[in-house]
Amino acid sequence: MKGKKLKIGIYELTGCAGDALMILNCEKELPAIFQAVDIQSFLMAKSDNIDDELDVALVEGSVTTEKEVEELKDIRKRSKIVVALGLCATVGGIQARFQDPQKWQENFRQVYGETKMELPAVVSKPIDAYIKVDFYLPGCPISKEQFLNFFTRVVKGAPPESYPQPVCVSCKYKENDCLLKNGLFCLGPLTADGCGAVCPSHNLPCVGCWGPVQGGNWTSEFYLLQDKGFSREFIKKKMANFAGTKLSEFWKQFDRRD
Amino acid sequence: MKKITIDHLPRVEGNGGITAIIDGQAVSEVKFYINEGPRLxxxxxxxxxxxxxxxxxxxxxxxxxxxxxxxxxxxxxxxxxxxxxxxxxxxxxxxxxxxxxxxxxxxxxxxxxxxxxxxxxxxxxxxxxxxxxxxxxxxxxxxxxxxxxxxxxxxxxxxxxxxxxxxxxxxxxxxxxxxxxxxxxxxxxxxxxxxxxxxxxxxxxxxxxxxxxxxxxxxxxxxxxxxxxxxxxxxxxxxxxxxxxxxxxxxxxxxxxxxxxxxxxxxxxxxxxxxxxxxxxxxxxxxxxxxxxxxxxxxxxxxxxxxxxxxxxxxxxxxxxxxxxxxxxxxxxxxxxxxxxxxxxxxxxxxxxxxxxxxxxxxxxxxxxxxxxxAQNAEDIERYGMIAAQTLLDRGEEEKIRDRLDIIVRAYDPCISCSVHLAEVKTVEETAWENQLAEIKRQASPLFIGIGNITQGDDGIGPTLITKLKELGIKAVCSSELDTQNIKSLVNSDQPFIFVDALDAGKKPGAISLIPLLAVLYSSSLSHRLAPFIQNEFSYSQLKKSYLLGIQPRSITKQQHLSPEVSQALQRLIDQLEN
Missing domain, CATH: 1.10.645.10 (Cytochrome-c3 Hydrogenase, chain B)
Incomplete structure (x- = not known):
């Protein structure tokens, strides 16, 4: 694109800051990234940050305080495109486990007691619980390759690529032995690809950290795992670890049917 | 009162901030904030x-x-x-x-x-x-x-x-x-x-x-x-x-x-x-x-x-x-x-x-x-922030406080994601002491300790207030009556002290300020008459809860009475403490 550079903001809500760190981990490409676009705000990397109109806002982290709700809404107002970056922003992260407000409250009390906190907290949610999200780039944390691919396309004004395949696709390309077939609890068939099947390539089952893949056959894998001898409770817990809020509808229907 | 705020500390991992509140010549508070929410x-x-x-x-x-x-x-x-x-x-x-x-x-x-x-x-x-x-x-x-x-x-x-x-x-x-x-x-x-x-x-x-x-x-x-x-x-x-x-x-x-x-x-x-x-x-x-x-x-x-x-x-x-x-x-x-x-x-x-x-x-x-x-470093980040802000203020380099706080926090290489991002310097309202004092009284009954000399004009505010408080049945004592022996019998470890003294905070005569005792101990210009004795006898957490109630004097010269402004301040204090 000729003419003006795109104005970009990178924001961190509650999470491990791993997605912002992954951008800094593009060591070789970093100078080119800073040249290609006008980075208006990137707290982890620079001090001279401005909150102004943006072409693209990249938001990582889940929404966990009332203040973050306001900040997020403000980012949406200022930005043409909002991208959810990483597992916490796309599904709410591992901290989105306690969605029932009462349960959340109980657990909150276990950690912070009765102290009245100055920054009121809310139940952890993905950013699309509060604003419209234009693109999702999942991962815990995001992958460098998917990010650079996404970034290059956006800078050139092309629509970003989508990744509809599960981890199994990469796993097959790598000619790994199927861990599920060998009786291990592997979430590869249900998990969005982006890591390149890194865990199965290390002889370890997929834990699901990219979040649920679109169109994953959860019912079928559930029964498959049950046949392999895993208990219902155990399967549900393992499937929930990295699924955030995105499977709650599925479980409601599943429990009714089953 | 002024407030220096770094609301989103840049160049750290995660989202946090630091705030310093400046009350005249004293830094009354430094807090290291974590803006990220609880992840449980x-x-x-x-x-x-x-x-x-x-x-x-x-x-x-x-x-x-x-x-x-x-x-x-x-x-x-x-x-x-x-x-x-x-x-x-x-x-x-x-x-x-x-x-x-x-x-x-x-x-x-x-x-x-x-x-x-x-x-x-x-x-x-x-x-x-x-x-x-x-x-x-x-x-x-x-x-x-x-x-x-x-x-x-x-x-x-x-x-x-x-x-x-x-x-x-x-x-x-x-x-x-x-x-x-x-x-x-x-x-x-x-x-x-x-x-x-x-x-x-x-x-x-x-x-x-x-x-x-x-x-x-x-x-x-x-x-x-x-x-x-x-x-x-x-x-x-x-x-x-x-x-x-x-x-x-x-x-x-x-x-x-x-x-x-x-x-x-x-x-x-x-x-x-x-x-x-x-x-x-x-x-x-x-x-x-x-x-x-x-x-x-x-x-x-x-x-x-x-x-x-x-x-x-x-x-x-x-x-x-x-x-x-x-x-x-x-x-x-x-x-x-x-x-x-x-x-x-x-x-x-x-x-x-x-x-x-x-x-x-x-x-x-x-x-x-x-x-x-x-999380373990948070207390020391606040303590060093307080020392830096107070020392710079004493040296008349207030404009450097914001950047220095920023650099201190960053030197700790904080990982806010870990502990669950910013610097803020605030000044306080003239009447902020009223609510604060009421809050301290509500939480624990403090011991008031008066410092000063009634023959030195406004320097007598401390002892004068103590006399009045004693009449009201409030636990109060003059520093001249204290020694390392009897002070322990007057307070237990849960009770904070409030020292009362004439304090030149660069304000209008009669202005009242309530300053954390720790700030006073770190300040070269404020740590006047109370430092050595209490620092040795009491724990950090008790000192952290304690305050100096300072009244800006008009004049400290050899005379037996208080100036009109300081007398008014005395009355305001009594009204406040009576309730």
Missing amino acids: IERLVIGRTPEEDVSLTPRICAICTVSHKLAAVRAMENALNVQVPHQTNLLRELMHMGEMIESHSLHVYYLALPDYLGFPNAIAMASKHEFEVKIALEMKNFGNHIMKVINGRFVHGENTVIGGFGKWPSREELLWIKSRAIQFMPFVYKTVNLFCTLNYPDIPEAETQYACCLPPHEKYGFWGDEILVSNGDRIFREDYRQLTNEFVVPHSYARHSRYQDKPYSVGALARVNNLGERLEGEAGRMFRKYFNDHWKKNPLYNNAAQALEILYCFERLPQLVDELLEIDNTPEIVSYQTQEGQGTGLVEAPRGLLIHHYRVEQGLVKGADIITPT
């Missing part, structure tokens, strides 16, 4: 298997992910009685070096150095220092590479499991790490010389306590089964609560800690202070060349300590690879049958001591306790 990680691992736990808890933090993984794995291995072979520990050490190199080089070059060279960020710094910026990026990339080779990924790798590794790296991959480490050496020396000779400001400087892991051998290292405190105390891992006694503060979702009721610091500077004598080779030589008294009391030297540790890691890498290659087999993952147990894992994250503790029952996590370095 210790709660969401309950009911999960140990394997799920060691996969979930490293998600606390991206930059310390390997340290979290190692702390979790060691805690579980201690709980479940799993003994890993020497070789596994060597490979874990190698992986840990990758994180230290990645995190330290990111911090010293990208986050901290722009402060000292006057740039807003590292990319801008590259216009003048292209070579350093480029090679430092390569160094950071090398650290990431080590973590990827051993742990599977840059961030949140899963190859480290309870009992060993999913896959062992190849001989070629290990040899590549060794040869690349040797290539970096010239730049590593440059890094140490650069950061050990930077012109660090001498504010703040004050003694503190340092805590770190005591390695299980006579050498330097990043893990152990004991904690070493700078006073010589050694604490076994399972007794870690003796060090950390966490408590909740309303302004942060990270719980604070003190040791023996005093703030302490963890991190590279703590390690170099406690273990620096153990450094060997070039790192040892550099330690003896550069280490001096400033390192013992100035948190800004953490940058220098990190640079020294980069050298330590680069010297250790080739040795580790050699040791690993000497043993010519790749161990299997140690399996276990134990379903019950309790255990603690101690490791040094780049920014300091990290503790994981678990209780496992029937094969599932029943209890979890995770104590992160930034």
Whole structure:
């Protein structure tokens, strides 16, 4: 694109800051990234940050305080495109486990007691619980390759690529032995690809950290795992670890049917 | 009253801030804020298997992910009685070096150095220092590479499991790490010389306590089964609560800690202070060349300590690879049958001591306790922030406070994600003392201590107020009636003191200010008549709850009565305290 550079903001809500760190981990490409676009705000990397109109806002982290709700809404107002970056922003992260407000409250009390906190907290949610999200780039944390691919396309004004395949696709390309077939609890068939099947390539089952893949056959894998001898409770817990809020509808229907 | 705020601290990992409130000539409050919300990680691992736990808890933090993984794995291995072979520990050490190199080089070059060279960020710094910026990026990339080779990924790798590794790296991959480490050496020396000779400001400087892991051998290292405190105390891992006694503060979702009721610091500077004598080779030589008294009391030297540790890691890498290659087999993952147990894992994250503790029952996590370095440093960050702000204010350099707070927080290399980002300097409202005083009275009945001389005009405000309070039946005493013996009989350890004195805070005559006693103790111009006696007799937490009620005098000359403004102030105080 000729003419003006795109104005970009990178924001961190509650999470491990791993997605912002992954951008800094593009060591070789970093100078080119800073040249290609006008980075208006990137707290982890620079001090001279401005909150102004943006072409693209990249938001990582889940929404966990009332203040973050306001900040997020403000980012949406200022930005043409909002991208959810990483597992916490796309599904709410591992901290989105306690969605029932009462349960959340109980657990909150276990950690912070009765102290009245100055920054009121809310139940952890993905950013699309509060604003419209234009693109999702999942991962815990995001992958460098998917990010650079996404970034290059956006800078050139092309629509970003989508990744509809599960981890199994990469796993097959790598000619790994199927861990599920060998009786291990592997979430590869249900998990969005982006890591390149890194865990199965290390002889370890997929834990699901990219979040649920679109169109994953959860019912079928559930029964498959049950046949392999895993208990219902155990399967549900393992499937929930990295699924955030995105499977709650599925479980409601599943429990009714089953 | 003014407030200096850095609402979103830039160039730190995560979202946090720091606030300083300035009341005339005194800094009345410094708070280190964590703006991130609660993630309740210790709660969401309950009911999960140990394997799920060691996969979930490293998600606390991206930059310390390997340290979290190692702390979790060691805690579980201690709980479940799993003994890993020497070789596994060597490979874990190698992986840990990758994180230290990645995190330290990111911090010293990208986050901290722009402060000292006057740039807003590292990319801008590259216009003048292209070579350093480029090679430092390569160094950071090398650290990431080590973590990827051993742990599977840059961030949140899963190859480290309870009992060993999913896959062992190849001989070629290990040899590549060794040869690349040797290539970096010239730049590593440059890094140490650069950061050990930077012109660090001498504010703040004050003694503190340092805590770190005591390695299980006579050498330097990043893990152990004991904690070493700078006073010589050694604490076994399972007794870690003796060090950390966490408590909740309303302004942060990270719980604070003190040791023996005093703030302490963890991190590279703590390690170099406690273990620096153990450094060997070039790192040892550099330690003896550069280490001096400033390192013992100035948190800004953490940058220098990190640079020294980069050298330590680069010297250790080739040795580790050699040791690993000497043993010519790749161990299997140690399996276990134990379903019950309790255990603690101690490791040094780049920014300091990290503790994981678990209780496992029937094969599932029943209890979890995770104590992160930034949470432990929070008290000392606030204390050094207070010292710096007050000292600068005393020197008439108020405009420097904001930047200095920013630099102090950054020197600690805080990992806010870990502890669950900014600096703010505020001034307070004229009447803010009223609500504050009412709040103190509501929480505990304070002892009022009057200071002054009734023959010296407005200096008599202290004793005069005390006389009135006594008439009202409020617990009050004049400092002239006190000594180290009887004061203990007048207050218990829960009760705060409120000293009442004429105080020149640069305000209008009769203006009232309520200033935390700690600020007074750190101030050269304010710490007048009360310091030596109470500092020795009372605990840090009691002093932290105590205040100085200062009344701006019109004149302190030889006369028996108060000026009209101060008399009015006296009446306002009595009205307020009567209720």
